[in-house]
Amino acid sequence: MSDQHISHLVAIVGAANVLLGDDTQSYVTDYRGVFRGEALAVVRPGCTDEVSAVMAYCHENRIPVVPQGGNTSLLGGSVPDASGQAVVLALARLNSIRHVDTLNATMVVEAGVTLNAARTTAEEAGTLFPLRIGSEGSCQIGGNLATNAGGTAVLRYGNMRDLVLGLEVVLADGKVWNGLRALRKDNAGYDLKHLFIGSEGTLGIITAAVLKLFPRPRAVCVALLGVDTLDAALQTFGLLRKRLGTDMTAFELISEDAMALVLSHLGRQTSPLPTSHLWHVLVELSSTANQEDADAIFVAALSDAAEKGLITDAAIAANETQAADFWLIREEISDAQTRARGSVRCDVSVPLSSIPAFIRETSDKVLTAAPGTRMVVYGHVGDGNVHFNPLRPADMTPEAYLDQYGDNISRIVDQAAMALQGSISAEHGVGTAKRDELLYVRSQVELEIGWRVKRALDPLNLLNRGKVLPELPSAA
Numbered sequence: 001m002s003d004q005h006i007s008h009l010v011a012i013v014g015a016a017n018v019l020l021g022d023d024t025q026s027y028v029t030d031y032r033g034v035f036r037g038e039a040l041a042v043v044r045p046g047c048t049d050e051v052s053a054v055m056a057y058c059h060e061n062r063i064p065v066v067p068q069g070g071n072t073s074l075l076g077g078s079v080p081d082a083s084g085q086a087v088v089l090a091l092a093r094l095n096s097i098r099h100v101d102t103l104n105a106t107m108v109v110e111a112g113v114t115l116n117a118a119r120t121t122a123e124e125a126g127t128l129f130p131l132r133i134g135s136e137g138s139c140q141i142g143g144n145l146a147t148n149a150g151g152t153a154v155l156r157y158g159n160m161r162d163l164v165l166g167l168e169v170v171l172a173d174g175k176v177w178n179g180l181r182a183l184r185k186d187n188a189g190y191d192l193k194h195l196f197i198g199s200e201g202t203l204g205i206i207t208a209a210v211l212k213l214f215p216r217p218r219a220v221c222v223a224l225l226g227v228d229t230l231d232a233a234l235q236t237f238g239l240l241r242k243r244l245g246t247d248m249t250a251f252e253l254i255s256e257d258a259m260a261l262v263l264s265h266l267g268r269q270t271s272p273l274p275t276s277h278l279w280h281v282l283v284e285l286s287s288t289a290n291q292e293d294a295d296a297i298f299v300a301a302l303s304d305a306a307e308k309g310l311i312t313d314a315a316i317a318a319n320e321t322q323a324a325d326f327w328l329i330r331e332e333i334s335d336a337q338t339r340a341r342g343s344v345r346c347d348v349s350v351p352l353s354s355i356p357a358f359i360r361e362t363s364d365k366v367l368t369a370a371p372g373t374r375m376v377v378y379g380h381v382g383d384g385n386v387h388f389n390p391l392r393p394a395d396m397t398p399e400a401y402l403d404q405y406g407d408n409i410s411r412i413v414d415q416a417a418m419a420l421q422g423s424i425s426a427e428h429g430v431g432t433a434k435r436d437e438l439l440y441v442r443s444q445v446e447l448e449i450g451w452r453v454k455r456a457l458d459p460l461n462l463l464n465r466g467k468v469l470p471e472l473p474s475a476a
Contacts, residue, residue: 012057027042027068035432037086055174064085066088069092077200094207097117108208131144131160134335155248163212167210170207200431200467201464203454217286218288219294221287222282223298226273226277227277227278230360234356236310243297252379259280302316346410347425358422359388369405372393435470450469
């Protein structure tokens with residue numbers, strides 16, 4: 001980047017907020033060290049006006065821009081490519097809570113606010129912001145919106161798309177769209193916010209959002225269950241959904257290999273259950289009823305499942321500390337894989353009724369293709385999202401396993417999901433890792449529409465270039 005460009009960017013955000021050379025390294029690789037790139041500079045604006053000015057300058061000078069939040073993407077969506085031509089626009093300094101309205105049940109937050117900070121602010125106001133994901137201490141609201149984050153409470157509250165009412169967005173040319181409307185009913189034209197949610201920064205840069213708040217539960221019940229089969233797990237879900245209704249907040253599946261991995265990661269010998277099981281289920285109820293009544297309903301529902309032979313073991317959390325410990329087991333699975341190295345991360349969704357067949361048949365195919373693989377399978381089964389993450393055998397190096405089997409396993413898993421009318425990306429987005437697969441799982445018409453939207457909002461293709469949309473053979 002020429003000294004002139006650097007001078008202009010420094011004039012906008014200050015010298016301390018334009019990083020060059022070695023100072024950019026933590027911004028040009030993802031937190032797992034899988035995706036690496038280079039940047040002309042890292043620019044850290046402190047407000048929407050500075051984002052606008054940076055984008056206007058980059059647009060005028062044809063400089064590509066990679067928006068970045070907490071950089072927790074699993075698919076390379078927040079990392080620049082290897083060309084070294086792009087500016088990384090890091091949004092962590094946009095970290096203000098602008099407004100909390102408990103009567104309207106909304107709060108306005110900036111894109112750089114961490115998910116943990118947003119949840120804490122909501123709790124301090126006596127409300128709940130329900131998005132829960134393992135990286136909440138570092139991921140940021142802007143990134144959560146850009147990827148339409150899901151997490152462990154989707155069953156009750158929905159994805160990030162369902163948790164937002166309005167957005168503020170800086171467009172590719174620096175113009176600012178102020179759509180920070182805190183309205184639940186607004187049919188005055190197109191609902192533009194949904195263009196930007198899930199677009200991974202390819203259409204505009206989200207700088208602030210109006211988030212929905214919910215009543216804080218008065219009662220929370222958590223249990224870890226042991227089941228013998230996937231069919232029993234799914235039948236348990238159906239029974240509990242009927243008994244608990246919308247108070248069932250989460251229903252998480254954990255395979256035997258996933259449990260063994262995370263217990264080792266946490267330095268534990270055994271799970272909270274007295275015996276081992278092929279499958280575990282973590283289930284949570286949250287209710288505005290009092291704790292005693294919620295406990296009675298929860299125990300009665302679990303007892304019904306046990307009497308029907310669906311669950312063979314259960315540990316019910318006796319207090320908040322034990323409930324948090326159960327959740328720690330679930331939430332640390334991803335980090336356990338990262339530290340173990342050598343896992344093939346597949347984030348798929350299939351119809352609920354197809355989950356048992358999908359996991360059984362796909363596991364058999366993976367084990368045939370890569371003998372000795374540890375089947376780390378877990379996820380938000382209540383909403384059809386399976387994290388199907390085959391892990392290298394303990395006696396094989398990560399590099400050898402991924403080189404020999406990685407691409408083939410990804411194909412096996414994704415093809416199996418698509419054969420069941422599923423998706424190759426349930427909640428992690430597309431980034432660069434899944435981009436070219438869209439050529440095979442999305443129609444030509446759908447991809448052409450995507451490119452028309454992209455060209456309308458970013459005609460110079462400067463925003464997160466090379467992410468989400470594959471190049472079409474016949475693109476004009």
